[in-house]
Amino acid sequence: MSDYIKNKMTLEAVAKRAGVSTATVSRVLxxxxxxxxxxxxxxxxxxxxxNYYPNLHAxxxxxxxxxxxxxxxxxICNPFFVxxxxxxxxxxxxxxxxxxxxxxxxxxxxLISGVRSMIGRRVAGLALIVSEMDDDVMTEIANSSIPAVFxxxxxxxxxxxxxxxxxxxxxxxxxxxxxxxxxxxMAFLGHHAxxxxxxxxxxxFIDAVxxxxxKVEYRTVLNTDHPNGAMQAVQELFSSGFRPTAxxxxxDYMAIGALRAVRALGMSVPDDISITGFDNIEFTEFTYPxxxxxxxxxxxxxxxxxxxxxxxxxxxxxxxxxxxxxxDSTGPFQAR
Amino acid sequence: MSDYIKNKMTLEAVAKRAGVSTATVSRVLxxxxxxxxxxxxxxxxxxxxxNYYPNLHAxxxxxxxxxxxxxxxxxICNPFFVxxxxxxxxxxxxxxxxxxxxxxxxxxxxLISGVRSMIGRRVAGLALIVSEMDDDVMTEIANSSIPAVFxxxxxxxxxxxxxxxxxxxxxxxxxxxxxxxxxxxMAFLGHHAxxxxxxxxxxxFIDAVxxxxxKVEYRTVLNTDHPNGAMQAVQELFSSGFRPTAxxxxxDYMAIGALRAVRALGMSVPDDISITGFDNIEFTEFTYPxxxxxxxxxxxxxxxxxxxxxxxxxxxxxxxxxxxxxxDSTGPFQAR
DNA sequence: TTGAAAGCGCTACCAC
DNA sequence: GTGGTAGCGCTTTCAA
Numbered sequence: 094m095s096d097y098i099k100n101k102m103t104l105e106a107v108a109k110r111a112g113v114s115t116a117t118v119s120r121v122l123x124x125x126x127x128x129x130x131x132x133x134x135x136x137x138x139x140x141x142x143x144n145y146y147p148n149l150h151a152x153x154x155x156x157x158x159x160x161x162x163x164x165x166x167x168x169i170c171n172p173f174f175v176x177x178x179x180x181x182x183x184x185x186x187x188x189x190x191x192x193x194x195x196x197x198x199x200x201x202x203x204l205i206s207g208v209r210s211m212i213g214r215r216v217a218g219l220a221l222i223v224s225e226m227d228d229d230v231m232t233e234i235a236n237s238s239i240p241a242v243f244x245x246x247x248x249x250x251x252x253x254x255x256x257x258x259x260x261x262x263x264x265x266x267x268x269x270x271x272x273x274x275x276x277x278x279m280a281f282l283g284h285h286a287x288x289x290x291x292x293x294x295x296x297x298f299i300d301a302v303x304x305x306x307x308k309v310e311y312r313t314v315l316n317t318d319h320p321n322g323a324m325q326a327v328q329e330l331f332s333s334g335f336r337p338t339a340x341x342x343x344x345d346y347m348a349i350g351a352l353r354a355v356r357a358l359g360m361s362v363p364d365d366i367s368i369t370g371f372d373n374i375e376f377t378e379f380t381y382p383x384x385x386x387x388x389x390x391x392x393x394x395x396x397x398x399x400x401x402x403x404x405x406x407x408x409x410x411x412x413x414x415x416x417x418x419x420x421d422s423t424g425p426f427q428a429r
Numbered sequence: 430m431s432d433y434i435k436n437k438m439t440l441e442a443v444a445k446r447a448g449v450s451t452a453t454v455s456r457v458l459x460x461x462x463x464x465x466x467x468x469x470x471x472x473x474x475x476x477x478x479x480n481y482y483p484n485l486h487a488x489x490x491x492x493x494x495x496x497x498x499x500x501x502x503x504x505i506c507n508p509f510f511v512x513x514x515x516x517x518x519x520x521x522x523x524x525x526x527x528x529x530x531x532x533x534x535x536x537x538x539x540l541i542s543g544v545r546s547m548i549g550r551r552v553a554g555l556a557l558i559v560s561e562m563d564d565d566v567m568t569e570i571a572n573s574s575i576p577a578v579f580x581x582x583x584x585x586x587x588x589x590x591x592x593x594x595x596x597x598x599x600x601x602x603x604x605x606x607x608x609x610x611x612x613x614x615m616a617f618l619g620h621h622a623x624x625x626x627x628x629x630x631x632x633x634f635i636d637a638v639x640x641x642x643x644k645v646e647y648r649t650v651l652n653t654d655h656p657n658g659a660m661q662a663v664q665e666l667f668s669s670g671f672r673p674t675a676x677x678x679x680x681d682y683m684a685i686g687a688l689r690a691v692r693a694l695g696m697s698v699p700d701d702i703s704i705t706g707f708d709n710i711e712f713t714e715f716t717y718p719x720x721x722x723x724x725x726x727x728x729x730x731x732x733x734x735x736x737x738x739x740x741x742x743x744x745x746x747x748x749x750x751x752x753x754x755x756x757d758s759t760g761p762f763q764a765r
Numbered sequence: 766t767t768g769a770a771a772g773c774g775c776t777a778c779c780a781c
Numbered sequence: 782g783t784g785g786t787a788g789c790g791c792t793t794t795c796a797a
Binding site for chain 1: 482488495506529686711716717
Binding site for chain 1: 789791792
């Protein structure tokens with residue numbers, strides 16, 4: 094077997110072998126225009142025989158477009174992000190797009206290089222599902238004029254769509270619910286990276302409890318976005334002397350750690366203490382006890398994002414209404 | 430501001446603005462050779478002013494190489510795969526490579542299109558961490574002469590490295606351990622997609638219990654690779670009348686579902702029944718009770734894969750020795 | 766229905 | 782040190 098044939102995986106090689114021009118090969122490969130069935134068959138056969146795979150880089154260069162979308166997430170170990178990605182992928186696939194992922198590990202530097210890499214790849218659209226945010230990045234994206242969608246951060250721009258969850262609403266409902274259960278000492282367990290602007294989420298909690306004036310005592314603790322971070326936070330919390338009867342976690346990923354931490358401290362959930370999450374990731378059904386949380390339609394968000402990216406839809410703002418999911422990790426406050 | 434400047438993000442535009450040739454711009458962008466500091470600065474400034482991002486497609490086309498690696502996984506919702514990916518990414522980043530993910534959802538068709546897409550992108554190396562496998566795919570990869578590494582499937586080839594976990598070893602240890610605890614009625618809970626060749630993993634279990642001759646009674650159930658699949662499987666198992674005192678799950682992802690299912694059936698773990706997983710994913714520390722499992726160094730596997738891909742290392746076979754991780758989901762058999 | 770050829774934006778080699 | 786320029790493999794007019 095000739096080396097030439099083995100290595101030269103190009104349109105031209107295929108064309109030569111099929112006895113046609115490269116233009117024709119290109120046409121059949123893209124089911125473009127009308128190609129006589131007989132030549133079409135010849136081409137396809139040549140493709141097969143030569144073991145030919147079109148060079149996608151050449152394709153996008155010549156075509157001036159790509160069929161890839163990009164998504165950048167903060168922490169791919171958090172199932173929340175994976176679900177959004179899966180939703181995006183499904184929606185993208187339907188329209189013959191692929192989606193490239195990148196994760197920042199909450200590092201602004203990696204965010205920047207991720208964005209640059211995506212722009213370099215000339216993605217047709219870019220979704221940012223990140224907590225950290227950098228003004229320069231925002232500017233770069235706005236300037237790049239590539240369609241973008243931000244989840245929960247940033248502001249709409251001419252090429253930017255915003256998807257925002259009414260986190261405050263979810264939080265208020267949660268706090269209200271706990272209040273109704275008799276809880277008067279609550280704690281918020283968050284992570285450092287929660288949205289740059291002054292720990293928005295923490296403040297959301299503070300606002301929510303604030304509505305009850307001095308009837309509710311509270312404390313907040315922050316740690317890294319990981320079950321282990323949550324465990325540490327819980328220890329910190331209790332060693333501070335404050336004894337909440339309910340812990341509201343910024344997300345499920347951390348709530349899972351909190352569940353374990355309080356158990357390790359000899360408390361039982363929900364008899365001694367109630368614990369809540371946020372996001373309603375799959376695992377929350379499988380924790381013990383199953384976690385009370387707030388549902389965020391993650392897959393759906395992924396689909397919405399793709400939609401926004403691939404349509405004209407720009408400068409829009411899309412709101413998601415979260416809803417409480419009551420399970421067994423919360424219960425009435427019981428005086429001891 | 431001229432449209433020209435705004436839209437024409439090309440090397441040439443930068444060159445023109447900096448008053449140099451494209452060759453020079455290329456040099457500074459790649460920190461190649463020696464470029465006079467003053468011109469270098471001018472170029473960089475032009476880059477900044479023009480908001481220029483090199484077109485990566487053009488780059489790989491011209492350069493004849495890419496700095497991307499690919500990885501294809503079966504089910505990105507299973508944290509096992511995410512961890513391998515994270516390991517790969519870290520290792521790749523160190524060498525200035527990026528890694529592209531694709532997931533097949535256990536579908537051979539998607540496997541094929543994934544592989545093609547990766548080849549089309551001319552990845553420098555391709556890792557397959559999948560359960561399903563197709564001979565044609567194997568052939569295609571072998572023919573493509575692109576360096577590849579397979580996890581637990583396929584056979585070494587001139588451009589292929591194999592990473593295999595000695596699953597049998599892990600399984601034997603687990604069964605032995607359970608036997609030592611007094612268990613004589615065990616069940617294996619697996620998933621359909623477990624390695625094409627006749628449910629290898631299930632057979633591994635059967636071999637392991639087989640060593641005890643008729644001293645151990647067993648049953649096997651299969652379902653989809655998901656905690657919900659596991660729940661169904663457990664129900665099926667018990668409604669079959671067989672009452673195992675220990676359930677060995679093919680992986681942690683399913684074990685999590687099994688844990689919940691037996692709880693729903695009113696049994697307590699490990700008093701009434703022992704449950705084990707495989708992989709030692711992060712969540713196993715946070716289940717209740719914490720899961721006894723077998724550790725597989727997932728991140729490390731990712732690193733090994735990148736190593737194999739980027740080195741000469743071909744046609745090799747790398748073995749991973751699994752080790753038992755004893756936690757609280759297993760206990761001695763207690764006659765009732 | 767098909768072919769010829771001009772790029773797409775960049776790298777790399779060869780001059781100067 | 783720097784510039785000129787021939788491709789890389791493909792798409793896409795424009796003709797035929």
